Amino acid sequence: MKVAYYPGCSLHSVAREYDSSTRAVCQALGIELVEIPDWNCCGASAAHASSEYLPTALAARNLHLAEKMGLNVTSPCAACYQSLAQANWKMTGNEKLREKINEAVGQPYQGGVKVLSIIDVFTGAGIDKIQSQVVQSLKGLKVAVYYGCLLVRPPKVVSIDDSENPQALDNLIRATGAEPVDWSHKVECCGGSLSVTNEEVSLKMVKDILASATRAGANCIIDACPQCHLNLDMRQKKINKIYNTDFNIPILYFTQLLGLALGIKPIHLSMDSHFVSTGSVVSLVG
Structure with missing residues (x-):
């Protein structure tokens, strides 16, 4: 399999471990990622606040570059994926909009x-x-598989199998030997975008996710979104202080867990790039 790779801004900055682990796992599985040359920001973070057309135009340029390559495109970042998928959906179903965006781009x-x-x-x-x-079964590891918002909604745009109770990512985790737990917050919002404008609300949303995973007996939480990942990983200490809790749950990108099972060394998966130590998970593979 060969696919155009759109890393986006986060995977070249705050989510480098997601980039490195994605590339390592793809190499192990014989998947060829071809990074789009001269890609630009998809506009997922704030472009929609400026104009209803700007995020579509930004994403459309990246889609054009992938089209020139003759390849379908993937982005590990859930926000980038959503941005590209939204633009593709809008432009495919609206010739007038496509003409307007193409003229602008x-x-x-x-x-x-x-x-x-x-x-x-x-x-x-x-x-x-x-x-x-x-090569290294993760049997015995109980995992809270967290999808968040952007991978599962809206159903008409994204390709997930079920927006309310998705199983696609669970199935990938089962392949490693680990056990996905049944829990209540797998598709709940983490409040990532609220962390700047209303941190109190965001912290409460993260606390509820951590509490749900803990009640379900999870040893760790895995995700596929840089914003969710940062929110769940870096805010546990502050939540413990505010709510008098004792959360210490490792937060991993799902590609890191796949990589461990495939025998990729933890250092090549950037397992040391976390606020909460991943040592309890890494110790399973020696």
């Missing part, structure tokens, strides 16, 4: 690209193939 996009989540890419490679390449 100056590089016409014809709608010939399929936007894949990174979960789609690994699922497409085959669950059986992943299972067959596991």
Whole structure:
């Protein structure tokens, strides 16, 4: 499998461990990622506040570049994936909008690209193939699989199997031998974007997610979104201080967990780049 790779801003900055682990796992599975040359920010963070057309135009330029490569495109970042998928959906179904955006961008996009989540890419490679390449079973590890918002909603735009109780990422985790727990907050919002404007509300939302995972007996939480990841990982200490709790739950990108099962060394998965130590998970593979 060969796919155009859009890392986006986060994977080149605050989520470098997501980038490195994604690339390492893809290499192990024989998936060729071809980074889009001269890609630009997708505008997911704030462009929509400036103009209803700006985020579509920013994403459209990246889609055009992928189309020139003759490849479908994937982005591990859930916000980037959502931005690309939204733009593709809007422009494919609205010729008038596509003409307007293409004129603004100056590089016409014809709608010939399929936007894949990174979960789609690994699922497409085959669950059986992943299972067959596991060299270090994670049996005994209980995992809270956290999808958050952007991978599952809106259903008409994203490619997830079920917006209320998705299983695609759970199935990838099962392939490692680990056990996804049944819990109540797998698709609840973490309040990531609120952390700047209303931190109190955001902290409460994160606390509820951590509490749900703890009640379910999870040893760790895995995610696929840099914003969710930072919110869940870096805010535990502050939440403990405010709410008198004692959360100390490792937060991993799902690609890091896949990488451990495939025998990739923890250092190549950047397992030391976390606020909450991942040592309890790494110790399972020696």
